[in-house]
Amino acid sequence: MAAFFEQLSLIIANAGIVLGVFVTLLLTSKSVRESRANLFLSILLLAMSFSILHIQYAGRVIDHFAFNVFSLGDPTFLLIGPLLWLYMQELTGHRTRWSFRLVLHFVPFLAVIFLSTTLNRFFSGSEALAFLGGHRGWLAISFWVFIVIQFSGYLYVMNKRWRAYQLLVEQEVSNTEHVSLAWVQFFMGVFLGILLFFLLVLLNQIHHGNSVWVWRTMAVIFSLSVFALGYKGILQKEIFHVDRTQPEVVPPAAPSPAPEPESPKSDPQLVDRLLRFMEDEKPYLDPELTLSSLAKRLNLSRSVLSQLINEGVGDNFYNFVNRYRVEQVKAFMNDPTMKHYNLLGLALEAGFKSKSTFNLIFKRFTGLTPSEYQQTLSI
Template sequence: MLSDWRVIYIGGVFISLFLFILLVSKRKKSTADKILSAWFFFAVVHQALIGWYAFNKMSDMPALIGWELPFPFLHGPFLYLYILFLTGQQRQGWRNMLHFIPAVLVAGLMAWVLPLMPVAEKLGVVPSKFAPLFHVMVGGIMVSGVVYVILSLYLLRRHRRNVAVQFSNTDKITLNWLRYLIGGMGVIWIVVIFFESAASLYFVVALFIFFIGYFGIRQVGIFSNPPPAHEVYLPAVVRPEEPVLAVEKTTAADTDDSSPKVKYEKSSLTDAEAARIHAALTALMQEQQCYKDAGLTLGDLAKALNVHPAVLSQVINSKEASSFYDYINVLRVEAFKQLLLQPASQQYTLLSLAFECGFNSKTSFNRNFKKITQLSPSAYVKAMHINMQEEG
């Protein structure tokens, strides 16, 4: 049984190496790609040490014993920083390097402690006087793992909110890749905390590498160059911190019915400029019907209007009393209702007409239509006494 497990350990090493080569050979690597490449480099080394332990080769090279301890302190920071940069939530500066201080400190301690330990002590043949130090390190590894899984979940939650700001259709924007990474890391740390078996830990780590490889290769853009995408801006660009576009936050205690707060009172955008942008936006929608593009983003419209995406978002919020997502889907619903009135449309199904108007899924169409009209599409058609083609 153990030999079968060893094969999986070695397989994890080669899969890690293969994924690392794919990432390094990827053209036009983003910062997130570079972080993932560095992560897989250290994963290869870590997996090699795991395989070395699995085959009980410690006595052949006792100088390597103990050097596996700094690596677990790297995986949490790499996961967090990868998600941070992939989702565009990073901040400028050198502070991101602070996440690696625990790994550097542990490596420094190992450089000092390990030369002082005889081989028998490293192999566990005799008790080690440094045992309390190693227990502290193992505890630190557990704390690090849990903390960074929680921080990564927070980033994922915040990114999910950011997606709704920029995209007109969100149903097919999957966050599975990030969920797999965080979930896999969570399972590993559960094994670390609740199971004392080293074999179980090595087995789960190897399976996690296989898991990442399989889903990462299937996910377009992770290990290969993504196809041309719609114009998407980082959340920091959509909601910048510059005073010119700052938004004043108010609480319920600050709100007075007699003197209501203006949502964008700190913005330098004048009413005249906002009206001009809104008129241009309305004309663009009427002439080009951009809402029919299922992949339309806030960045696409901002680029077409030659305005900052945060300014456009502000104009839509103030002039339409709506978010970008709701604004576009209202236009799609109105276009659908107009399309229903055309006799030639009765030979098509409701869903095919919805796709023609820019919706990209039945779920999204039904949800938005009922939200806007208070009726389901089929109930609306029945109320209008229109005979439509049955859904296939």
């Protein structure tokens, strides 16, 4: 049985290496690549594939050379956190540019490689090297402590960035199906699992020392992660980016109106104008409605409209628009000419883009599911 699981883990690990390279080539091809974020995702998958390769074969290959390496730990683990951060930067619309600060993220990785390849070569026979050699256990523990701290730090900052970005999204779009929220949650979940395994390795290192099962299991976990991220990464659509290129004030086609007040929440005329426009023109029926497009139609700046909704109406843009959509669905349910539509059809007609979002939003504002609400109409 042990031989079976060993062969199975070897097959999964080797498949992870091959798949990681394949998905990298696929994500960077012109026919699949949709954004710069996919480029960083492909680099991340390639780094994980190289890590599997290093776990599986580095010892065997290095043993065939006279070049002696003083192992401080697997340096490829130190690449994952920075690459995760760069990927999240691209997903949330922060274009990555090469700079000195960017290089600092990779200093631990480069430092481990440098020290591993130079300690035996330049300090052979020294007391310091002998001391390090006699305390490899503590050296390994220190390495894994650093890995866990580094990885935890990157995941914490990424989660904080993503939560802030979600709030920004709800201030800009009225439908979030194309914002890849589920993809990011899945992505973060995978690497949270990897962090928990790193923590398990650290505890094993403290209490039992190095074990063969650790490396085999790590290769399998990395391979399964490559399978999952590669599959989901190919299928995921480009994440939404807030358009900041739009001028803050849209010039009117008619004669210039009076200047907009600095504090729109204090101007009831602007609030009334917005509410009348929503009732009369029904812009919420457009599933692609955004804050920027609505501002343009109202001849207001994006920032003024955002403040008007947030402070004058007391809601964010996402809830503001979808509340109208819910009311429209309720009106459709009472309209005899719409009886041939099912619930999903009514939702699509009202501006929703998916059944799941429709059900969630409808219950949020009414306390009932759409079918439950429809049943109350027939009583």
